[in-house]
Amino acid sequence: MGSGRLSGRTAVITGGSSGIGLATAHRFLAEGANVLIGDYNEEAAASTIEKLRSDGHGDAVQVMRADVSQEGDVKALMGRALDVFGSLDVVFNNAGIGGAIGPIVETEVDHWDATFAVMMRGVFLGVKHAAKIMMTLGGGSIINTASIAGLSSGVPPTAYSATKAAVLSFTKNAAAELAEHKIRVNAVSPGIIFTKLMHQGRDELAETTMRIVQPWPERGQPEHVANTLVFLASEESSFVTGESIAVDGGYLANGLLRMHPLPGAKTKPDYAGITYGLTGRPRDVRKLS
Numbered sequence: 001m002g003s004g005r006l007s008g009r010t011a012v013i014t015g016g017s018s019g020i021g022l023a024t025a026h027r028f029l030a031e032g033a034n035v036l037i038g039d040y041n042e043e044a045a046a047s048t049i050e051k052l053r054s055d056g057h058g059d060a061v062q063v064m065r066a067d068v069s070q071e072g073d074v075k076a077l078m079g080r081a082l083d084v085f086g087s088l089d090v091v092f093n094n095a096g097i098g099g100a101i102g103p104i105v106e107t108e109v110d111h112w113d114a115t116f117a118v119m120m121r122g123v124f125l126g127v128k129h130a131a132k133i134m135m136t137l138g139g140g141s142i143i144n145t146a147s148i149a150g151l152s153s154g155v156p157p158t159a160y161s162a163t164k165a166a167v168l169s170f171t172k173n174a175a176a177e178l179a180e181h182k183i184r185v186n187a188v189s190p191g192i193i194f195t196k197l198m199h200q201g202r203d204e205l206a207e208t209t210m211r212i213v214q215p216w217p218e219r220g221q222p223e224h225v226a227n228t229l230v231f232l233a234s235e236e237s238s239f240v241t242g243e244s245i246a247v248d249g250g251y252l253a254n255g256l257l258r259m260h261p262l263p264g265a266k267t268k269p270d271y272a273g274i275t276y277g278l279t280g281r282p283r284d285v286r287k288l289s
């Protein structure tokens with residue numbers, strides 16, 4: 001057995017054929033885990049397994065076609081991990097789509113429901129069937145992918161954002177309910193991460209948006225999220241549950257007035273010192289050169 005932080009553990013990753021899920025599969029494998037990827041896209045899953053195996057991971061990585069919105073598929077996915085690897089220690093409920101787009105008054109009920117089916121029902125089913133197995137094994141770590149879209153307003157599409165807010169609420173309640181079984185449930189909330197789902201081939205547009213809303217000057221990469229996943233999956237976070245960790249280059253730290261400064265406001269302050277409000281004490285402020 002290797003010496004990685006996830007050595008000997010078994011992880012299921014949904015949506016693991018692309019983007020954040022794929023980067024996490026790479027990191028988990030490098031940390032010594034066995035990984036079962038569940039993905040809707042069979043073709044992508046097949047080329048993923050080929051690539052990961054040619055990277056030397058052999059039978060430590062397996063894939064299975066699974067639609068996270070279907071209870072039978074999710075149950076079978078969790079069961080497969082147990083059958084093949086003999087345990088189930090970590091589940092990353094990460095599969096996602098853009099979902100319904102456009103104004104609310106133009107949104108079809110079917111599109112709204114299909115968005116929730118993947119993004120919220122998928123997470124519910126992932127937690128349900130992971131927990132059923134983990135309860136018999138003495139515990140585990142479940143991580144759900146939420147988003148900054150669930151933590152702030154103004155991030156379209158509306159249906160997508162609503163699912164992510166629901167995921168955050170569900171994560172807390174699941175954490176409280178499952179704690180007695182030593183099953184931790186946390187969320188990761190990515191900001192702007194350069195994956196196909198995010199830029200949809202419009203790389204320049206994505207870059208421009210990023211420069212407006214994100215203080216950190218570099219692009220968010222799937223690996224940034226994957227590194228946080230290693231922490232949440234490993235014993236290093238053994239007392240962390242019901243938490244959401246934003247991986248967003250300061251997006252949430254960036255208040256509205258920073259993005260849209262008031263008329264006449266400087267982008268960087270040109271003064272420093274202290275003011276004492278209504279105390280009557282004189283302010284002590286100096287101009288910066």
Ligand SMILES: NC(=O)c1ccc[n+]([C@@H]2O[C@H](COP(=O)([O-])OP(=O)(O)OC[C@H]3O[C@@H](n4cnc5c(N)ncnc54)[C@H](O)[C@@H]3O)[C@@H](O)[C@H]2O)c1
Nearest residue numbers: 015018019020040041067068095096147190193195197198
């Ligand atoms: N990229 C970002 O900027 C960003 C930001 C916040 C949150 N997220 C979230 O991160 C997660 C991963 O996104 P990504 O950017 O890596 O996207 P991606 O499109 O690169 O990967 C998503 C994967 O999920 C799979 N998938 C979609 N529907 C599925 C289903 N019903 N069943 C099983 N698999 C399914 C896809 O086939 C794909 O492999 C999503 O939940 C997304 O909402 C992404």
